[in-house]
Amino acid sequence: QKEVEQNSGPLSVPEGAIASLNCTYSDRGSQSFFWYRQYSGKSPELIMSIYSNGDKEDGRFTAQLNKASQYVSLLIRDSQPSDSATYLCAPGGNSGYALNFGKGTSLLVTP
Amino acid sequence: DAGVIQSPRHEVTEMGQEVTLRCKPISGHDYLFWYRQTMMRGLELLIYFNNNVPIDDSGMPEDRFSAKMPNASFSTLKIQPSEPRDSAVYFCASALPLGTGGRNEQFFGPGTRLTVL
Numbered sequence: 001q002k003e004v005e006q007n008s009g010p011l012s013v014p015e016g017a018i019a020s021l022n023c024t025y026s027d028r029g030s031q032s033f034f035w036y037r038q039y040s041g042k043s044p045e046l047i048m049s050i051y052s053n054g055d056k057e058d059g060r061f062t063a064q065l066n067k068a069s070q071y072v073s074l075l076i077r078d079s080q081p082s083d084s085a086t087y088l089c090a091p092g093g094n095s096g097y098a099l100n101f102g103k104g105t106s107l108l109v110t111p
Numbered sequence: 112d113a114g115v116i117q118s119p120r121h122e123v124t125e126m127g128q129e130v131t132l133r134c135k136p137i138s139g140h141d142y143l144f145w146y147r148q149t150m151m152r153g154l155e156l157l158i159y160f161n162n163n164v165p166i167d168d169s170g171m172p173e174d175r176f177s178a179k180m181p182n183a184s185f186s187t188l189k190i191q192p193s194e195p196r197d198s199a200v201y202f203c204a205s206a207l208p209l210g211t212g213g214r215n216e217q218f219f220g221p222g223t224r225l226t227v228l
Binding site: 049 | 142159166202219221
């Protein structure tokens with residue numbers, strides 16, 4: 001079984017702070033990585049996909065990938081209460097799509 | 112586009128009954144995925160199709176579960192007989208061909224909440 005580990009949280013940060021979400025994975029063959037956001041009672045939606053080592057920025061979101069350490073993270077700058085959700089990490093499988101999801105980290109942004 | 116459509120949205124049934132979940136993917140998407148989500152196990156892939164052909168069904172729990180995709184616009188997930196441990200939210204997702212747009216994004220439907228008594 002290919003493992004994906006995330007701290008379940010909840011991670012609580014004040015509004016305006018930086019939220020840092022972390023994920024480790026066991027499959028060294030993974031070439032793509034995905035962060036999905038899931039609001040309570042809703043379906044997951046893609047926030048970021050990253051394929052190369054280093055940082056990838058999209059608005060307030062930055063994904064960081066270190067394949068040697070088998071580690072991927074998501075930073076959320078200027079956190080807003082609307083960012084409160086569960087964030088799912090998923091390495092891409094042989095298909096290239098996110099197939100093996102972590103259990104997610106619950107983020108709570110307090111006003 | 113209406114997005115991925117799933118029906119029913121809620122299903123309550125008794126142990127031993129047959130349950131059929133339905134999914135209509137986004138038009139033009141040639142990948143279709145079925146997931147199950149529970150608090151204990153998280154979001155688990157059950158099976159996925161490419162161009163209506165099952166590619167990986169290693170996540171299907173046991174023979175009680177079966178999935179079909181008779182055409183590009185329709186898929187079913189069937190559980191027969193159902194058991195209380197099958198209670199979960201079942202998501203269907205669809206995706207464009209790999210590499211299209213660069214994000215390799217899966218678009219999830221609203222899910223079917225299944226309760227087996």
